[in-house]
Amino acid sequence: DRGSGAAGDGPYVAIVSKGFQHQFWQAVKKGAEQEAAGAGATITFEGPATEKEVEAQITMLTNAIAKRPDAIGFAALDSRAAEGLLQQAKAQNIPVIAFDSGVESQVPLTTAATDNLAAAGEAAKHMSELIGGSGKVALVVHDQTSLTGQQRRDGFTGWMAANAPGVQLLPVQYGEGDQARSADITKSILGANPDVKGIYGANEGSAIGVVRGVQESGRTGVTIVGFDSGKAQLDAIRSGLMAGAITQNPVGMGAALVSAALRAIRGETLEKTIDTGYFWYDNTNIDSPEIQAVLYQ
Amino acid sequence: MLARLQQLLAFAGLIVIAAVFAVATPTFGTYGNVVNILFSTVVIGLLALGTTFVIVTGGIDLSIGTGMALCAVMSGTFVVTWGLPWPLGALLAVLFGGLIGLVNGVSTARFGLPPFIATLATMLVAQGLALVVSESTPIYFNDSPGYLLLSTGTLIPDFPNAVLVLIAATAVAAVLLRRSVLGRYAFAMGSNEEATALSGIDVTRWKIAIYTLAGLFTGLAGVMISARLGSAQPATGAGYELQAIAAVVIGGTSLSGGRGSIVGTVIGALIISVLNNGLQLLSIPQEWQNVILGIVILIAVYADMARRRAVAVH
Amino acid sequence: MLARLQQLLAFAGLIVIAAVFAVATPTFGTYGNVVNILFSTVVIGLLALGTTFVIVTGGIDLSIGTGMALCAVMSGTFVVTWGLPWPLGALLAVLFGGLIGLVNGVSTARFGLPPFIATLATMLVAQGLALVVSESTPIYFNDSPGYLLLSTGTLIPDFPNAVLVLIAATAVAAVLLRRSVLGRYAFAMGSNEEATALSGIDVTRWKIAIYTLAGLFTGLAGVMISARLGSAQPATGAGYELQAIAAVVIGGTSLSGGRGSIVGTVIGALIISVLNNGLQLLSIPQEWQNVILGIVILIAVYADMARRRAVAVH
Amino acid sequence: MTLLLEATGVRKSFPGVRALSDMHLELRHDEVLALVGENGAGKSTLMKLLTGALRPDAGTFRLDGEEFDPRRAEPLGISIIHQEFNLMPDLTVAQNVLIGREPRTLGMFIDERRLNARTGELLDRLGLPLDPRARVGDLPVARQQLVEIAKALSHEARVLIMDEPTAALNDAEVAVLHGLIRRFTGPRTGVIYISHRMEELTRVSDRITVIRDGRHIGTVETRGVELPRVISMMVGRELDLSATPVGVRDDRAPVLSVRGLATKRLLKDITFEVREGEILGIAGLMGAGRTELGRAIAGADPISAGTISVRGRPVRITSPARAAALGIGYLSEDRKRFGLLLDQSVAANIAVGSLGGPLSRAGFVDDGRVRATAQRYIDALRIKTAGVRQEARHLSGGNQQKVVIARWLARDCDLLIVDEPTRGIDVGAKEEIYQLLNELAGQGRAIVMISSELPEILRMAHRVLVLSGGRLTGELSAAEATQERIMHLATRRGV
Numbered sequence A: 001d002r003g004s005g006a007a008g009d010g011p012y013v014a015i016v017s018k019g020f021q022h023q024f025w026q027a028v029k030k031g032a033e034q035e036a037a038g039a040g041a042t043i044t045f046e047g048p049a050t051e052k053e054v055e056a057q058i059t060m061l062t063n064a065i066a067k068r069p070d071a072i073g074f075a076a077l078d079s080r081a082a083e084g085l086l087q088q089a090k091a092q093n094i095p096v097i098a099f100d101s102g103v104e105s106q107v108p109l110t111t112a113a114t115d116n117l118a119a120a121g122e123a124a125k126h127m128s129e130l131i132g133g134s135g136k137v138a139l140v141v142h143d144q145t146s147l148t149g150q151q152r153r154d155g156f157t158g159w160m161a162a163n164a165p166g167v168q169l170l171p172v173q174y175g176e177g178d179q180a181r182s183a184d185i186t187k188s189i190l191g192a193n194p195d196v197k198g199i200y201g202a203n204e205g206s207a208i209g210v211v212r213g214v215q216e217s218g219r220t221g222v223t224i225v226g227f228d229s230g231k232a233q234l235d236a237i238r239s240g241l242m243a244g245a246i247t248q249n250p251v252g253m254g255a256a257l258v259s260a261a262l263r264a265i266r267g268e269t270l271e272k273t274i275d276t277g278y279f280w281y282d283n284t285n286i287d288s289p290e291i292q293a294v295l296y297q
Numbered sequence B, C: 001m002l003a004r005l006q007q008l009l010a011f012a013g014l015i016v017i018a019a020v021f022a023v024a025t026p027t028f029g030t031y032g033n034v035v036n037i038l039f040s041t042v043v044i045g046l047l048a049l050g051t052t053f054v055i056v057t058g059g060i061d062l063s064i065g066t067g068m069a070l071c072a073v074m075s076g077t078f079v080v081t082w083g084l085p086w087p088l089g090a091l092l093a094v095l096f097g098g099l100i101g102l103v104n105g106v107s108t109a110r111f112g113l114p115p116f117i118a119t120l121a122t123m124l125v126a127q128g129l130a131l132v133v134s135e136s137t138p139i140y141f142n143d144s145p146g147y148l149l150l151s152t153g154t155l156i157p158d159f160p161n162a163v164l165v166l167i168a169a170t171a172v173a174a175v176l177l178r179r180s181v182l183g184r185y186a187f188a189m190g191s192n193e194e195a196t197a198l199s200g201i202d203v204t205r206w207k208i209a210i211y212t213l214a215g216l217f218t219g220l221a222g223v224m225i226s227a228r229l230g231s232a233q234p235a236t237g238a239g240y241e242l243q244a245i246a247a248v249v250i251g252g253t254s255l256s257g258g259r260g261s262i263v264g265t266v267i268g269a270l271i272i273s274v275l276n277n278g279l280q281l282l283s284i285p286q287e288w289q290n291v292i293l294g295i296v297i298l299i300a301v302y303a304d305m306a307r308r309r310a311v312a313v314h
Numbered sequence D: 001m002t003l004l005l006e007a008t009g010v011r012k013s014f015p016g017v018r019a020l021s022d023m024h025l026e027l028r029h030d031e032v033l034a035l036v037g038e039n040g041a042g043k044s045t046l047m048k049l050l051t052g053a054l055r056p057d058a059g060t061f062r063l064d065g066e067e068f069d070p071r072r073a074e075p076l077g078i079s080i081i082h083q084e085f086n087l088m089p090d091l092t093v094a095q096n097v098l099i100g101r102e103p104r105t106l107g108m109f110i111d112e113r114r115l116n117a118r119t120g121e122l123l124d125r126l127g128l129p130l131d132p133r134a135r136v137g138d139l140p141v142a143r144q145q146l147v148e149i150a151k152a153l154s155h156e157a158r159v160l161i162m163d164e165p166t167a168a169l170n171d172a173e174v175a176v177l178h179g180l181i182r183r184f185t186g187p188r189t190g191v192i193y194i195s196h197r198m199e200e201l202t203r204v205s206d207r208i209t210v211i212r213d214g215r216h217i218g219t220v221e222t223r224g225v226e227l228p229r230v231i232s233m234m235v236g237r238e239l240d241l242s243a244t245p246v247g248v249r250d251d252r253a254p255v256l257s258v259r260g261l262a263t264k265r266l267l268k269d270i271t272f273e274v275r276e277g278e279i280l281g282i283a284g285l286m287g288a289g290r291t292e293l294g295r296a297i298a299g300a301d302p303i304s305a306g307t308i309s310v311r312g313r314p315v316r317i318t319s320p321a322r323a324a325a326l327g328i329g330y331l332s333e334d335r336k337r338f339g340l341l342l343d344q345s346v347a348a349n350i351a352v353g354s355l356g357g358p359l360s361r362a363g364f365v366d367d368g369r370v371r372a373t374a375q376r377y378i379d380a381l382r383i384k385t386a387g388v389r390q391e392a393r394h395l396s397g398g399n400q401q402k403v404v405i406a407r408w409l410a411r412d413c414d415l416l417i418v419d420e421p422t423r424g425i426d427v428g429a430k431e432e433i434y435q436l437l438n439e440l441a442g443q444g445r446a447i448v449m450i451s452s453e454l455p456e457i458l459r460m461a462h463r464v465l466v467l468s469g470g471r472l473t474g475e476l477s478a479a480e481a482t483q484e485r486i487m488h489l490a491t492r493r494g495v
């Protein structure tokens, strides 16, 4: 038995994500659902309310295993906390596919994710180019404890340190991925550093918050580089308020996750990682089909 | 005269904090930054105003955070999905907040549930419904620029409308709490509910009215936050209740009811946002910001209590 | 005899909820799942136990969530960074929780700050310090497998140690609250603090003792959560306080003090985790889970109140 | 000869009030010293200073000639019954009585069995009808008073201070208490006894100390003293104690008719009427059901059978608000629990019942009128307060009682039910209240007066109903009513 949510006879994949605070996850879910529908599989898609609730996520994973699914998809809030449960899944012969944020474990058969360090480096590169390689740049990051938060911070600062000696980075501020909070932080940054040339928002909520903050402060000429998409961010890029952003491929990530799970159920061997890719987009390429395919509203 | 002076002194904590920041960073005192501080106080401020009434009765309202998110989503539904004119949609969203408050009031006053439980349940339900109604997607107000101007527009040059809304709401709340019969009954109930009932006051009805009023403020906060963000964000809101309640309590309103003031609440809310703003301006590492925030709140409240005791003795 | 029966009836809400789930999904009633439920109750349960004492005095403790995170980080510091033997490190972390409680107790009892403010400040400070001490990175206990077994080990086959810890802590808490002088004075203070003081009880000292005791439970929760997760997560914790307080209040303890029980608290905590577990097993869409959770809590508490009223009349 | 207890040069001020100026007090061994004075004279303040509950601005305190710090009063054997109870309502009788002295095992655990047994013995020895396991909050005021008495007497005290111990008791319990006091006093002990019931003083005290406006006015031997002299020392003027109700005519219309009323707990088959202009007294012993009857009519408790009609129209009174809408007001016997808004001003307390009516306009409060109304009653009832803005919490017990009475006098009801209306009120102010009640009756209002003070009932009531065990055991006209007849009916087992 696998719980009544898993109706139908096809395989059932239980997916535990990092939550629903960002639209990003809805896009992943959409990709997963589409892939599952095509293959006659069922999925469930859950996640804790905020991306700090490590324990709640572990409990969700526990309950997911209790439902005895045919495979599990897992985006870890903490890269090691689930090791015991993953071992348990393995012992019960439930294949586990990691996605978005990997785990330091041998259990997952593969990880479908963005290379966040490289993606953040790419953001830094564009930022540096856009501001002419010198000036003050601020970072508004969603949090300092999650792997994605750290990598998108470190990838950005690392690239700057190595390649843009003229760029002066301000202390990193964290806004919990909350738009209003990130906007307030942005305004304070602008107030304290009138000469700031660029601001980087490290995920959807942070990036949109930065846009709001700049808008509300009435400042112009600040170069904003974002991450992920979401309607507000797309609008800002179209209107020129935001210079551009890195997008991951969430729909593709969801699809890759489910397809990997289904292959694992069939007993196929999987490649160690699935790089779902990232793209730089700005108002020159935003409407190209290639980019449109990976953006979400 | 003396009472006047005392009122003014209540600002002391706030003033001291502000003075320190003004010395520490020139940006702090600029017109633009002061407006920023006020602007960032709007949403918490509105929630705190409404919940002051509830706390004065001796109750508590945990539903204001996610309730606000649900009202924002309803506003999006009315304006964007249904295509109603935005002023009507906004009005309906505010009234929807009143409806949430009504439910809280009925659970508490009519069915006698402890306010903590009644509003905790509403908090959870609202959190879920916000996602259900919006299908877990933000609703964007792009096609209603007027709606957005509710927050960021400037009827007075360089002074965002959101702050005007907060000021107006403060005035209304102050008059209601101090001068209206409803306000007096809130104090009476908070002081001694059984005695108030035995004085012939229909406490059930009045309590429902008070929770409903608080709900209207929640609704207004929902409108203002969605106007600010240009979208209704269904997954936000949790945590705002604690901040709003903190503002109320820092402002000297007693959680056991019977005492409180709107001025105090506004000062409480400002203390929080001034601290947040100032610490960010000073680029204090963020992990230290909370530490300092906690300690300063402790000191400010302690000083305020000591001051009041001193005033009481003379 | 009658009182006995009434106690048993208190389980009714929980039983009904469990029965519904057991019928709806066969997985629910399996031994493994029951253990899962108990396991997921441990941390909230420990926090709720400690905070029951505080709430019985008429106080509140908002610092337990982030305080727990700080204790976890301290445990990581002791065991991993300093390399102390893990049992010593864990013990020190529990005592560190006591220290946090002591600070709360002193602010409230000695300096007369409202518990809401005093513990809110501690909440913020603890949140910041957890990040400062850990340098914002989780601390992993990989090299102390014994520490991890505190949670996931099985002294009794197929029965995680964490649940044993919760059971033992419950027993200790129940005896302390019901039978000890400290528990008695907690009820007395919650009932009428002034009268208690006038009866010659040193309320300052006892209140400090009670907050410190609550802090020890916070410390234990910090150890257990870090043992479960294999790491100290500095950014977690906020939000746990609300859940723990909810468990206490659902269990029938009055936020105005003077009434409460450990059995009630445990039932309250179980109601929450049974609901979470059952709804997840049923794969109810997540946005609906909160809606149902809210409504069921409302009904359960209402039914419990009605039951008590009925018992009181006869 | 050294005094048992002595206080000299005591001064104490509160914001806006000087409560005691250069006060002194002397208690001898083996005596009961009565302490009398108007409401707000400073009696309770002095007692709180003696027991360390308040700190004096100045003053010396001696026990057996030796100076002591009142904060150590309890270990030195000074025990007090506070006027405003200091009980923990959520604890049981035993838990209250022995708090701080619980029998323990292993140093920190309470032996509940021994706790209850010890309290049971104590209660038996004192002859107090209380169950050690009863929750104090469930007890009516009179029984709570007994708990306070038990608590005070449980200490091995040398000095026992009783601040209005009988305010909530009726004659039978007062007699029990006086017996206890006599047993307590001996060569090493003494009692300070505060009361507004003047007739008690001659029965229980050896000397009487009178204070006025925070000053010692005089101390007299009780034997042979004339009460009117004591009273004029108290109030500083002559009092007219003659107010009696004007006659009432039988042909006036009934305001309230009660038929076959019963409640779940106690009341059975209660039938009576009250007419316009009538003052109906209700007498009975503790637990007879008088309060329960008042509360039932006022909609505070549900009734299980019977009908209530107001001006001939049957009504269902489901809440006090409903009762108020029908013109019925109820003043509770328990001012602290059911009357006062302790942290609100005197003005707010007086006005709260009238805000829905004359004191507001379009939903907003007319504060000018609120203050004027409050001031009117402050003057009429001689409420001693620093002003209309003073918080009720800071008034003396008797003045608090006046404030809750004023709330109902201001409200203008057709039927006013007053439950122990003069509890804790000084002789002078009692006269003012009787006067005001008479005026109301004269204006055609009906008044139901529940009282444990028979003299009050005998003086005020046109007609007296007697309750016993939840049933009406008799009705007496003013002419028929005597103390003996009422007591006879009150002790009759209801059928």
Ligand SMILES: Nc1ncnc2c1ncn2[C@@H]1O[C@H](COP(=O)(O)OP(=O)(O)OP(=O)(O)O)[C@@H](O)[C@H]1O
Pocket: D014, D015, D017, D018, D019, D037, D038, D039, D040, D041, D042, D043, D044, D045, D046, D083, D384, D385, D386, D393, D394, D395, D396, D397, D398, D399, D424, D426
């Ligand atoms: N805490 C306080 N704050 C301000 N004023 C107070 C306080 N306590 C007492 N008073 C004032 O001190 C005076 C004396 O009060 P006290 O309670 O001693 O009177 P009392 O003689 O016991 O009167 P009663 O017969 O009514 O009990 C009163 O005017 C009262 O209002």
Ligand SMILES: Nc1ncnc2c1ncn2[C@@H]1O[C@H](COP(=O)(O)OP(=O)(O)OP(=O)(O)O)[C@@H](O)[C@H]1O
Pocket: D138, D139, D140, D141, D142, D143, D168, D265, D266, D284, D285, D286, D287, D288, D289, D290, D291, D292, D293, D295, D333, D452
């Ligand atoms: N033994 C008791 N236990 C619990 N509640 C009681 C008890 N006796 C009375 N009560 C409650 O207390 C209130 C007062 O009781 P009741 O009407 O019997 O007393 P009474 O005749 O007014 O006498 P007194 O006020 O002197 O006790 C009522 O509301 C009643 O329900």
Ligand SMILES: O[C@H]1[C@H](O)[C@@H](O)CO[C@H]1O
Pocket: A018, A022, A024, A051, A100, A101, A142, A146, A148, A149, A202, A203, A204, A228, A248
């Ligand atoms: O890739 C995800 C991250 O993992 C999440 O924490 C925030 O939203 C997206 O950017």
Ligand SMILES: [Mg+2]
Pocket: D043, D044, D045, D083, D163, D396, D397, D398
């Ligand atoms: Mg007194």
Ligand SMILES: [Mg+2]
Pocket: D140, D290, D291, D292, D333, D419
């Ligand atoms: Mg009575």
